[in-house]
Amino acid sequence: MKTLLKYLHLTGLMMRNCFVRELQFKANFVVRFFTELMWLVMQFIYIQVMYGQTGQIAGWNKWEMIVLMGTNYVIAQLFEALFYDNCVRLTDQIRQGDLDFNLIKPINTQFLVSLRYTDYASIVNSSVGLAVILFALGKLGIGVSLGGALLFGALVLNSVLIYYSILFILSVWTFWIGRSNNLMELYWQFGQFSRYPGDIYPWLLRKLLWTLIPMLVVSNVPAGLLIHKLQNGWIFYGFALGAGFLAFTVWIWQKGLQRYRSASS
Amino acid sequence: MPIIEVEHLTKIYRTQKRLPGLGGAVQGLFNREYTEVRAVDDVSFTIEEGELVGFLGPNGAGKTTTLKMLSGILYPTSGKARVMGFTPSERKNDYRRQFALVMGQKNQLWWDLPAQESLYLNKEIYGVEDEAYQKVLDEMTELLQVKKLLGIMVRELSLGERMKFELIASLLHRPRVLLLDEPTIGLDVVAQKNIREFIKEYNQKTKTTIILTSHYMNDIQALCDRVVVINHGHKIFDGRLDDVVEKFSQSKLITVSFKNGNISKDQLAPLGNVLEYTQVKAVLKVPRDQVKKTSNDLLTNFEVDDINIEEVPIEEVIEMVFKEGDQ
Amino acid sequence: MIAATKTSANSAFHKYWVILSTRTQEDMAYRANYVFGAIFRFLPLVTMIFLWWAVYNGRKESGASPLIGGMTYEDMVVYNTLMYVARGFSSVPGTMSDISKDIKDGLLNRYLIKPINYLWYQVMYRLAHKLVFWYIALLTFPPIFLLMRNYFSHWPTLWEWAVFVVSLFIAFSIGMLFCSMVGMLAFWFLEISGFLFVVMMLEFFMSGQLIPLNILPVYLHRFLFYAPFGYEGYWPCMILMGKVPQDQLVPVLLVGFLWVAVFYGLSRWMWNMGLKRYSAVGG
Ligand SMILES: Nc1ncnc2c1ncn2[C@@H]1O[C@H](COP(=O)(O)OP(=O)(O)OP(=O)(O)O)[C@@H](O)[C@H]1O
Ligand SMILES: [Mg+2]
Numbered sequence: 001m002k003t004l005l006k007y008l009h010l011t012g013l014m015m016r017n018c019f020v021r022e023l024q025f026k027a028n029f030v031v032r033f034f035t036e037l038m039w040l041v042m043q044f045i046y047i048q049v050m051y052g053q054t055g056q057i058a059g060w061n062k063w064e065m066i067v068l069m070g071t072n073y074v075i076a077q078l079f080e081a082l083f084y085d086n087c088v089r090l091t092d093q094i095r096q097g098d099l100d101f102n103l104i105k106p107i108n109t110q111f112l113v114s115l116r117y118t119d120y121a122s123i124v125n126s127s128v129g130l131a132v133i134l135f136a137l138g139k140l141g142i143g144v145s146l147g148g149a150l151l152f153g154a155l156v157l158n159s160v161l162i163y164y165s166i167l168f169i170l171s172v173w174t175f176w177i178g179r180s181n182n183l184m185e186l187y188w189q190f191g192q193f194s195r196y197p198g199d200i201y202p203w204l205l206r207k208l209l210w211t212l213i214p215m216l217v218v219s220n221v222p223a224g225l226l227i228h229k230l231q232n233g234w235i236f237y238g239f240a241l242g243a244g245f246l247a248f249t250v251w252i253w254q255k256g257l258q259r260y261r262s263a264s265s
Numbered sequence: 266m267p268i269i270e271v272e273h274l275t276k277i278y279r280t281q282k283r284l285p286g287l288g289g290a291v292q293g294l295f296n297r298e299y300t301e302v303r304a305v306d307d308v309s310f311t312i313e314e315g316e317l318v319g320f321l322g323p324n325g326a327g328k329t330t331t332l333k334m335l336s337g338i339l340y341p342t343s344g345k346a347r348v349m350g351f352t353p354s355e356r357k358n359d360y361r362r363q364f365a366l367v368m369g370q371k372n373q374l375w376w377d378l379p380a381q382e383s384l385y386l387n388k389e390i391y392g393v394e395d396e397a398y399q400k401v402l403d404e405m406t407e408l409l410q411v412k413k414l415l416g417i418m419v420r421e422l423s424l425g426e427r428m429k430f431e432l433i434a435s436l437l438h439r440p441r442v443l444l445l446d447e448p449t450i451g452l453d454v455v456a457q458k459n460i461r462e463f464i465k466e467y468n469q470k471t472k473t474t475i476i477l478t479s480h481y482m483n484d485i486q487a488l489c490d491r492v493v494v495i496n497h498g499h500k501i502f503d504g505r506l507d508d509v510v511e512k513f514s515q516s517k518l519i520t521v522s523f524k525n526g527n528i529s530k531d532q533l534a535p536l537g538n539v540l541e542y543t544q545v546k547a548v549l550k551v552p553r554d555q556v557k558k559t560s561n562d563l564l565t566n567f568e569v570d571d572i573n574i575e576e577v578p579i580e581e582v583i584e585m586v587f588k589e590g591d592q
Numbered sequence: 593m594i595a596a597t598k599t600s601a602n603s604a605f606h607k608y609w610v611i612l613s614t615r616t617q618e619d620m621a622y623r624a625n626y627v628f629g630a631i632f633r634f635l636p637l638v639t640m641i642f643l644w645w646a647v648y649n650g651r652k653e654s655g656a657s658p659l660i661g662g663m664t665y666e667d668m669v670v671y672n673t674l675m676y677v678a679r680g681f682s683s684v685p686g687t688m689s690d691i692s693k694d695i696k697d698g699l700l701n702r703y704l705i706k707p708i709n710y711l712w713y714q715v716m717y718r719l720a721h722k723l724v725f726w727y728i729a730l731l732t733f734p735p736i737f738l739l740m741r742n743y744f745s746h747w748p749t750l751w752e753w754a755v756f757v758v759s760l761f762i763a764f765s766i767g768m769l770f771c772s773m774v775g776m777l778a779f780w781f782l783e784i785s786g787f788l789f790v791v792m793m794l795e796f797f798m799s800g801q802l803i804p805l806n807i808l809p810v811y812l813h814r815f816l817f818y819a820p821f822g823y824e825g826y827w828p829c830m831i832l833m834g835k836v837p838q839d840q841l842v843p844v845l846l847v848g849f850l851w852v853a854v855f856y857g858l859s860r861w862m863w864n865m866g867l868k869r870y871s872a873v874g875g
Contacts, residue, residue, distance in 0.1 A: 006392070009389065010386075010389055010390065013385075013386055013389055014386070017375060017378055017382055017386065020378060020382065021375070021377045021378055024377065027783055027786075028783065028785075028786060031783075031785075031786025031787060032786055034786075034790070035786055035789045035790055035793075038790055038793060039793065042793060042797060042802070045797075046802060046803065049803050049807060049808065050643070050647055053647050053650075053651060053656075053660050053807075054647050054648075054650030054651045054654065054656070055650065055654060056650050057643070057646045057647055057650055058646045058649075058650075098371070099338075100333070100336075100338050100366070100368065100371060101366075101371070101373035103336070103337065103338050103356065104336050104337065104338065104361055104364070104365070104366050105361060105390050105391075106358040106359075106360075106361035106362040106390065106391060106392075107358070107361075107390050109356075112390075185632075186632055186635075189632055189633075189635040189636055190635065192635060192636050192639045193635075193639055195639070196639065196642075196643055196646075199646075200642045200643055200645070200646040201642050202642070205638070205642075258340050260338070260339065260340075261278065261339070262333055262338050262339055
């Protein structure tokens with residue numbers, strides 16, 4: 001308990017530091033916000049054009065699809081706010097030997113490298129995503145109970161951690177392959193899979209996306225909860241999978257560190 | 266019991282060999298050859314608590330690699346290191362709370378924030394009490410004369426100022442073992458001296474065990490009683506700095522001045538290697554075992570005003586030691 | 593290759609060749625990176641194909657016509673695959689940000705004192721990237737096309753092939769020139785890195801990479817048909833698929849060349865104006 005408090009306190013401290021830092025780059029903040037917003041608008045146009053051609057896609061109507069889009073957006077933005085920068089930086093740190101000082105601190109190194117930078121623009125953006133979800137739910141005439149909202153929150157957090165685990169594992173690969181900028185791009189490419197209902201994919205791919213590369217767990221489970229398209233078993237499955245992935249990151253991180261070369265002096 | 270024990274420590278880096286040119290790059294896509302660099306090769310030594318030991322060696326000798334293994338940053342390929350009873354590569358929190366590493370070429374402070382923010386973060390990470398923190402901070406900023414700079418963005422600090430904060434950041438938790446890798450690199454003479462004196466005082470006051478690497482002999486001479494000389498990953502000397510000279514320099518310098526200035530260079534040549542010559546004064550380099558005889562000869566054969574026997578300057582000896590290792 | 597290097601040692605082109613080959617070597621040093629990149633590049637295609645399948649399926653179930661914008665499902669798959677070929681020529685990732693960074697951080701000086709033309713240097717540099725891309729792509733594209741051979745309902749005529757090749761040249765030129773121009777905006781505006789993403793997204797959309805332009809609402813596609821960005825994706829694909837009527841092939845190319853000329857002039861002009869400003873400010 002005491003350790004947990006200490007780590008929470010340190011997280012707060014690092015987030016504060018980033019905030020102070022961010023205040024120096026205000027213009028950047030605004031630009032980032034609008035860029036991400038535009039991305040959302042473009043997805044919206046895309047869905048609009050698709051549903052201009054048909055009334056339903058794999059059994060989902062337009063507003064259900066928009067709930068999915070919003071959920072996915074919230075999760076992606078939260079992930080980008082907390083972890084994406086850190087994962088990208090991690091690949092550079094591994095390659096350029098900048099992990100040294102993180103390694104000698106008397107504290108969990110994975111924690112330190114994973115939460116050092118926070119992107120505040122993305123936090124703001126995630127609230128836009130939330131608004132989109134609420135709007136679409138209104139169109140569908142679906143209400144959400146407090147319990148449902150809390151469970152949704154927990155699932156979103158779980159999804160963020162799954163994203164984190166996948167990206168972290170990819171970053172840690174740098175220990176083995178020497179460079180992995182392309183691997184970081186995988187986030188954007190894997191991310192595509194989570195934007196749509198799982199049923200559009202053929203059997204094998206669908207199974208894969210529910211297990212090894214759990215991009216459907218990430219988006220379809222929380223969104224499915226909101227629009228009642230989900231059996232309860234999947235919720236439990238989602239949490240279990242999240243825990244499993246997180247445990248794996250810890251293991252592979254330790255393995256990777258043994259290969260750390262601390263380059264450039 | 267020694268605070269640092271190193272036995273047969275070895276680190277081998279495996280790097281990919283690349284053939285030159287585009288053809289080589291294409292070939293590299295399909296098969297790769299590796300070369301091995303034995304950065305640290307079977308090095309052993311022990312260090313007692315409170316000692317201040319200097320690591321000497323030319324570029325690429327393996328000094329930094331050794332320090333990194335002692336910090337647990339790198340896993341040794343083979344051999345053992347124990348510091349304060351811990352194995353560094355296990356990276357136990359208890360161990361990491363008790364040592365510090367400062368590297369002149371890397372920085373740990375947050376670039377876009379004032380130094381004090383990084384210091385405070387370090388305080389929290391190391392779990393230093395508020396009072397102790399305040400005390401150390403006051404003391405050190407005073408000593409290093411950087412109190413006024415605490416609120417300045419790190420990226421706007423000069424190299425020397427930043428180095429001082431790096432030192433402070435590493436000392437907040439009062440480590441028992443301090444590893445300093447070229448802490449004075451790139452600094453001007455004043456800043457160098459400043460930091461040098463700080464280290465000396467700190468070592469004497471707190472009895473902290475310190476390992477220091479530096480390419481500036483001034484640092485080593487002023488600070489270290491004991492030096493470990495490394496070349497090509499091998500330890501080639503371990504002992505008092507003065508003994509390096511004795512062991513590696515086969516000659517001494519004899520400076521003589523003459524009463525009347527009509528001695529020619531040719532007259533001196535048989536006695537030793539004439540390094541400097543004016544009509545009234547000369548410097549001769551003479552093998553160690555010949556010193557006595559030569560000075561006798563000088564005193565008897567010439568009208569000597571003054572004679573002075575010295576060791577060869579340390580820089581030259583070290584240069585020689587480094588070169589020797591290359592052969 | 594070595595022989596070629598030697599004989600051209602004195603030609604002006606030689607230095608660009610060295611740039612090109614150095615750059616390529618740099619890229620190849622990271623083998624795994626490239627192999628992964630080449631494979632995973634196709635992931636979006638996979639989602640795209642299945643999403644379209646679901647859309648066509650939805651139409652079938654509701655009894656609507658099986659054509660969207662005159663394209664069958666198979667056509668849609670082919671379109672999205674060919675898009676990779678087209679974008680493989682027209683997209684020059686990193687150009688905008690590199691140029692703007694060079695300008696902003698004063699790194700331009702490094703090039704200005706060397707006897708090379710900066711913009712040509714950039715072209716060579718990107719060409720090197722493309723070279724490696726195609727080197728790897730030659731391993732990945734053929735199996736994919738083979739896998740999809742039944743989807744191709746139209747075998748292009750010789751004339752269409754020729755027009756297609758020319759359109760790829762237009763694609764690269766427009767992509768390269770456009771990115772350079774956006775990058776050069778850094779002469780006038782200090783911080784454009786955030787803005788670059790917006791531009792890239794617009795390019796993504798207007799080139800027809802996201803949705804074929806002819807499916808968009810009429811008021812949009814009327815305009816986009818004549819815009820330069822269609823040449824970065826939409827037109828090369830449609831030409832090879834035989835979806836551009838024979839009598840329009842030449843006019844389409846002519847409009848493309850017109851845009852290349854306009855962009856070329858514009859970029860020269862921006863470069864000259866920008867450089868004046870750059871040296872006035874002191875870089
Ligand atoms: N990450 C690495 N990968 C491969 N080889 C390395 C790496 N780090 C160091 N080396 C090699 O190991 C040897 C020892 O390097 P090290 O940095 O320990 O030397 P040093 O004594 O600190 O030198 P300097 O005085 O230049 O700092 C060198 O030959 C170097 O090329
Ligand atoms: Mg070193």
